[in-house]
Amino acid sequence: MNWTLFAIQFLNGLQLGTTLFLMSAGLTLVLGIMNFVNLAHGSFYMVGAYVAAAVYGATGSFLMAGAVAVPATFLLGIGVDRICLRRLYDRNHLAQVLGTFGLLMFFNELVRVIWGPAALFAAVPPGLEREVELLPGMAFPLYRLLVLLAGLLTGFVLYLFIAHTRLGMRIRAGASDRGMAASMGVNVSVLSMLVFGLGAALAGFAGYLASPIVAVQSGMGDPILITTLVVIVIGGIGSIRGAILASMLVGVIDTLGRVYLPSLLNAALTPATSNALSPAITSMLTYLMMAAILAFRRQGLLAARTG
Numbered sequence: 001m002n003w004t005l006f007a008i009q010f011l012n013g014l015q016l017g018t019t020l021f022l023m024s025a026g027l028t029l030v031l032g033i034m035n036f037v038n039l040a041h042g043s044f045y046m047v048g049a050y051v052a053a054a055v056y057g058a059t060g061s062f063l064m065a066g067a068v069a070v071p072a073t074f075l076l077g078i079g080v081d082r083i084c085l086r087r088l089y090d091r092n093h094l095a096q097v098l099g100t101f102g103l104l105m106f107f108n109e110l111v112r113v114i115w116g117p118a119a120l121f122a123a124v125p126p127g128l129e130r131e132v133e134l135l136p137g138m139a140f141p142l143y144r145l146l147v148l149l150a151g152l153l154t155g156f157v158l159y160l161f162i163a164h165t166r167l168g169m170r171i172r173a174g175a176s177d178r179g180m181a182a183s184m185g186v187n188v189s190v191l192s193m194l195v196f197g198l199g200a201a202l203a204g205f206a207g208y209l210a211s212p213i214v215a216v217q218s219g220m221g222d223p224i225l226i227t228t229l230v231v232i233v234i235g236g237i238g239s240i241r242g243a244i245l246a247s248m249l250v251g252v253i254d255t256l257g258r259v260y261l262p263s264l265l266n267a268a269l270t271p272a273t274s275n276a277l278s279p280a281i282t283s284m285l286t287y288l289m290m291a292a293i294l295a296f297r298r299q300g301l302l303a304a305r306t307g
Helices: 003-034 041-059 062-083 093-115 142-164 166-176 178-183 188-210 221-235 240-268 271-296
Strands: 131-135 138-141
Touching: 003 041, 003 131, 003 138, 003 142, 003 188, 003 221, 003 240, 041 062, 041 093, 041 188, 041 221, 062 188, 093 221, 131 142, 138 142, 142 166, 142 188, 142 240, 166 178, 166 188, 178 188, 221 240, 221 271, 240 271
Parallel strands: none
Antiparallel strands: 131 138
């Protein structure tokens, strides 16, 4: 085995995992506190990427792009919550799924109206397009390394916020027992609005970081939303610790599977059969892992403690 290639792909998997964590952290808080299924969460990732690419193209400053994109998605999340989603809080999950799916399609068409049907491309910021040699003979793109570090730092700050601040204590109380938190004087409506805005901001931050790596286009939030849902099911619905663990696990397994599974199948099967099966099995790998984990631990890896 080429261990240099393995190490590089492992880091790529961790970088994908940090993006999934930024997406799953906000979504699992919303699901854990409000018991609300939000299929429009990937739209905030898309809007964050679009705003970042547009501001970066207009100003040439990647930091300015982030300073605009993250607050914009925070305010957008609060606006969507106040205008549309609060009417669905007391509905069943089917109504929530249908309502947020409608929002998903609305935002996909809205970015087409504003920015056009063609994809936007944001270059990697100057000075960050080079590679750094982590070990002798092992070079890794500097920007991807910074994305990995930024995601880990954000996760650490989010942990400190949730575990060691008064507002974080109220969020944990709402996630454990929303009714009891309300009876103790916590304004659950305002808390839900802030959590929804925080989740949207985290998704927008993920889109901002991904904008120089992927093509910014309508519908780009849909595939990552599906993977994010898999992450929160594997980690345990409502569990931030589970979201961290599952994000890294899914990111690494998905990346390594796409690199090594075709060669493993080539060693065991004929080339024609391997070429036919490799794309399908690679796409299914994350879902097979989810099924295997849930078969032995149906509440997820680190289930949240609930009332």
